[in-house]
Amino acid sequence: MSTLRVTVEHVTVHEHPNADALELAQVGLYRAVVAKGAYRTGDFALYIPEQAVLPQELVAELGLTGKLAGSAADRVKAIRLRGELSQGVVCRPRALDGTDLARAAADGTDFAGVLGIVKWVPPVPVSMGGEVEPAPGLLPWIDIENLKRYPEVFPEGEPVAVTEKVHGTACCLTYSAGDGRVQVTSKGLGAQRLALVEDPKNLYWRAVRAHGAAGVAAELARELGASRVGVFGEVYGDGVQDLGYGADSRRGEPAYAVFDVAVEAGGQVRWLAPEELAQVLDGRLPVVPTLFTGPYDARRVMELAEGRETVSGRAVHIREGVVVRPLADRYSPVVGGRAIAKVVGGAYLTRKGGTEYE
Structure with a gap:
């Protein structure tokens, strides 16, 4: 597994080829499906990677109730949405209100602890x-x-x-x-x-x-x-x-x-x-x-x-x-x-x- 870091990233937005109401927000070489118009290229947003486990309050705030993986439906996992691979969650939770997102991105600030996000640890046979x-x-x-x-x-x-x-x-x-x-x-x-x-x-x-x-x-x-x-x-x-x-x-x-x-x-x-x-x-x-x-x-x-x-x-x-x-x-x-x-x-x-x- 890679390390879990929840950071603010620069977003590049691409058209979703199969859905008029969706777009693809690119972070690095990852792409996550987002609602159309939520972000523009050049914006900064929080990126929550795969294998992250979210507290239920954050799940509800982001409108992800019942949409995540795991028995508690709280784990971020790669999925396909209308034929496009979506890896991770791009969002702007309320906890970041007032945060200088550009500076946080430049500093590489990890928001996992602030948001109560932890890394998923699989069970051991x-x-x-x-x-x-x-x-x-x-x-x-x-x-x-x-x-x-x-x-x-x-x-x-x-x-x-x-x-x-x-x-x-x-x-x-x-x-x-x-x-x-x-x-x-x-x-x-x-x-x-x-x-x-x-x-x-x-x-x-x-x-x-x-x-x-x-x-x-x-x-x-x-x-x-x-x-x-x-x-x-x-x-x-x-x-x-x-x-x-x-x-x-x-x-x-x-x-x-x-x-x-x-x-x-x-x-x-x-x-x-x-x-x-x-x-x-x-x-x-x-x-x-x-x-x-x-x-x-x-x-x-x-x-x-x-x-x-x-x-x-x-x-x-x-x-x-x-x-x-x-x-x-x-x-x-x-x-x-x-x-x-x-x-x-x-x-x-x-x-x-x-x-x-x-």
């Missing part, structure tokens, strides 16, 4: 949970921001790799060379510096043991002279999420694919660039599919986020989306961290019966 222990030495996974919200992360033409985003659950493994300790966690627990106590019934530990990920991490530590190695992979298949890629992770070995590796040497942590990752793993662990390598083109990336999955080799269902990384890992001042971003496909966002376990 029993197979993904378990007993935990403090793990201050973990190399945790990071939140990846959506390219539609931050389109300036990559300049046109920068050499990038675009990989398929696999719909599973992130398995984060840290190997410490000093004592040979292996710690395994989920993305959510890792952010809290908690590791899962080894349990043969736990999905993450099952995947690590089935694919020998801990042994590969130890090999990488020796080969790269690292004190710690983080191996980040997606565990997927039927029984993990609603998209299974034709793999059954309930009875057999959980399906698993590495999407990133971090190494610490000399007190510095670095992420392996896409080509280096492929070289050092060299078939020792499965990796997520690379869909494109070459100069960054925003339109092509958006196209690659759609279509059928390539993980199974049989295109059994829709693709979740893509992740974009520069071929030379670098810092991005746009997101305030590592230059990496995702795009989630519209068909994936609007599918029926979807699950979003972390």
Whole structure:
């Protein structure tokens, strides 16, 4: 998941091709359906992103009663309105009356706390949970921001790799060379510096043991002279999420694919660039599919986020989306961290019966 920020943004208004009374308000590369005439290009408005949970008072004020997702009809989710994908809510709630919207936009002020908006946290199935222990030495996974919200992360033409985003659950493994300790966690627990106590019934530990990920991490530590190695992979298949890629992770070995590796040497942590990752793993662990390598083109990336999955080799269902990384890992001042971003496909966002376990 990306971080939740509720901010004032500059709006660009487009005609809705299929509805006379509606328009499309664009924020970054997101577009949200709004009432015609509510905004003009150049206006400032609040943007509430997907996965935001709103208090009922705000739901009622915005006229969204019964129109949002979740059991309480309070969660923002992508939908199609008259054939157009609408992501997020563009609005001007009363709580912002008197606010200098242009200044708030320039300052990047986050209004989530003021409005009582929180991030949706999906429930965790029993197979993904378990007993935990403090793990201050973990190399945790990071939140990846959506390219539609931050389109300036990559300049046109920068050499990038675009990989398929696999719909599973992130398995984060840290190997410490000093004592040979292996710690395994989920993305959510890792952010809290908690590791899962080894349990043969736990999905993450099952995947690590089935694919020998801990042994590969130890090999990488020796080969790269690292004190710690983080191996980040997606565990997927039927029984993990609603998209299974034709793999059954309930009875057999959980399906698993590495999407990133971090190494610490000399007190510095670095992420392996896409080509280096492929070289050092060299078939020792499965990796997520690379869909494109070459100069960054925003339109092509958006196209690659759609279509059928390539993980199974049989295109059994829709693709979740893509992740974009520069071929030379670098810092991005746009997101305030590592230059990496995702795009989630519209068909994936609007599918029926979807699950979003972390």
